[in-house]
Amino acid sequence: MPGPPLPLTRAVTYTRWLHLLVGAILPFVCATVYPGLDSPSPGDWGVIAVLPVPLVLAAAMAPSVRRAEGLQARLMLFPGPHARVTSDEDPGVSAIPSASWADRARTGAWLVLRVELGLAVALVTGQLMALSLSLTGAAAGEPDFADPLLMGGSWPRWVYLLLIPVPLLVLVAGAAAAGALIARAARRLLGPSVKERxxxxxxxxxxxxxxxxxxxxxxxxxxxxxxxxxxxxxxxxxxxxxxxxxxxxxxxxxxxxxxxxxxxxxxxxxxxxxxxxxxxxxxxxxxxxxxxxxxxxxxxxxxxxxxxxxxxxxxxxxxxxxxxxxxxxxxxxxxxxxxxxxxxxxxxxxxxxxxxxxxxxxxxxxxxxxxxxxxxxxxxxxxxxxxxxxxxxxxxxxxxxxxxxxxx
Structure with a gap:
């Protein structure tokens, strides 16, 4: 009996990844206003992570936001028609508007988690893809891509060539882990309330x-x-x-x-x-x-x-x-x-x-x-x-x- 498919071959891995990257859009939009994206310092990234929180908490007060988030989570975080491996299991995510303040509070917690985790995934994605490009340039013999801090010195080209897929594999594995985490959080924070059950x-x-x-x-x-x-x-x-x-x-x-x-x-x-x-x-x-x-x-x-x-x-x-x-x-x-x-x-x-x-x-x-x-x-x-x-x-x-x- 064949085992479950690897994260690299599962469509749901990439839909979860995309779902997380979409959550990072708001922090980057806020960063263009303040403090800017021109060589931000670690402190600036802390400000960028905090700025969207009041906005998403205010958005969570609208009952329809919970419905929208539930529908997105069902579509992108769980196996379905979009995935190669389908599942008959109920994702356990509600798709109805907020009916109580407890629903709004859980929706707010979900939005904050989605924004913060999405920002972290976006930053890691950018860094690892840049590293893979640097390795590609070094393997091609381009001197501008040879960064001693990243390359560890001047190595033969075939070493760089062998190292090119490593950042990508690490990136996919990290995206799969983050996707599993956000899917688990969706069941808890967007799951049906006692009244809905x-x-x-x-x-x-x-x-x-x-x-x-x-x-x-x-x-x-x-x-x-x-x-x-x-x-x-x-x-x-x-x-x-x-x-x-x-x-x-x-x-x-x-x-x-x-x-x-x-x-x-x-x-x-x-x-x-x-x-x-x-x-x-x-x-x-x-x-x-x-x-x-x-x-x-x-x-x-x-x-x-x-x-x-x-x-x-x-x-x-x-x-x-x-x-x-x-x-x-x-x-x-x-x-x-x-x-x-x-x-x-x-x-x-x-x-x-x-x-x-x-x-x-x-x-x-x-x-x-x-x-x-x-x-x-x-x-x-x-x-x-x-x-x-x-x-x-x-x-x-x-x-x-x-x-x-x-x-x-």
Whole structure:
């Protein structure tokens, strides 16, 4: 397995180097005003290093500066599309404006570090490149380039020729080390604040909840459609009646079309994140579910009481899916049997009951136990999210699913 590329061959080494050199522009601009760049003394360089500090601290007070610095750091300090070696690792650098004084203080510290380290890297870069040029001139036999302090006296040309790449290699190594340092500082000083981390965690939680909801939607819708299709096809084959077969095929077609509409809506949500989804079915369309169950041969007796139109949208949509899952479970495990459905709206509660003969439900209880299987667990999860409750089990000689949902 090949090891990581050397700093000399990594594009990110040079983007970090460039990022540091850009930070040195401000000190040099200030130096042209005072004290000047005409043979500055070490004391002058100290003044040049201090002059930009008040300016960058004042700039850090602008919230947008943090966003600009974060975007630059992401682009130039970490592997990405610009680098030969890409990385899926999150750089851990925020790219949103400052939201607190703590963010502004960290941005100010970052700008000061970037300016001071950039100035040091720029000076070292200039000195080492000048040294390499001097070695090149000495190797070419130019007397003006022979500096005894740098060359150590008069050496053969081939010695100078061999020494030419040494300052450049030292320069690249130093730039790589400074780049790694500034990248590490960027994670600490430009990284997300506690508030930003909490916001990102909440967003991630919302995404996971949405994915879980979409998974339940697909399970309920497609599972219901496939179960009805299997039951109807089996009944049609057993009946050997052309008219019954026609009705079964018509029911399969209608159920399949409804399932395709649900699938298209869910796929639209996945493709168009952030855009509103199409209308989801509510209890007002429960008749479609009951008719589908009847077309499979089940004898469905439904009792509806109370104003369904006053049920809040989220409760009505989830109750529709619960009813769909309950009917699917009965048809899947018990076949076309007598099913009693009761939907009642009263006392700020929505009550949903689905009953079927216990003798036909033994396969469900024996396979999944008294608590029900995956479908019942999904119904319980939906009810819990709405602040309600759902229970399933034996009730006399029947199997009963009972759901209570608050309307407020």
């Amino acid at each position: 909490l916001s990102a965690l909440e967003e991630r939680t919302e995404q996971l909840l949405e994915r879980n909801r979409i998974a339940r939607e697909l399970h309920d819708s497609l599972g219901h459609a496939l179960t009805l299709a299997v039951v109807q096809a089996g009944a049609a084959r057993s009946a050997a009646d052309p008219q019954f077969t026609d009705r079964a095929l018509e029911a399969i077609e209608e159920t399949g079309r409804a399932a395709l509409e649900d699938l298209e809506r869910v796929l639209f949500v996945l493709r168009e994140t952030g855009r509103p989804a199409g209308a989801r079915p509510t209890l007002g369309e429960a008749g479609r579910l009951l008719d589908s169950a009847r077309s499979s041969g089940a004898q469905v007796h439904a009792e509806v009481s109370g104003p369904l139109e006053h049920v809040p949208g989220p409760v009505s949509r989830e109750a529709y899916r619960m009813l769909q899952e309950a009917l699917t479970n009965v048809l899947r495990h018990a076949g076309p049997v007598r099913i009693g459905v009761r939907i009642a709206v009263a006392d700020d509660r929505l009550r949903l009951e689905v009953r079927n003969p216990l003798a036909a439900a033994t396969s469900v209880t024996s396979a999944t136990g008294a608590g029900g299987g995956r479908g019942v667990r999904g119904i319980r999860e939906r009810a819990a999210l709405l602040g309600g409750e759902a229970r399933a089990g034996r009730d006399g000689g029947q199997w009963l699913l009972h759901v209570v949902l608050p309307l407020r």
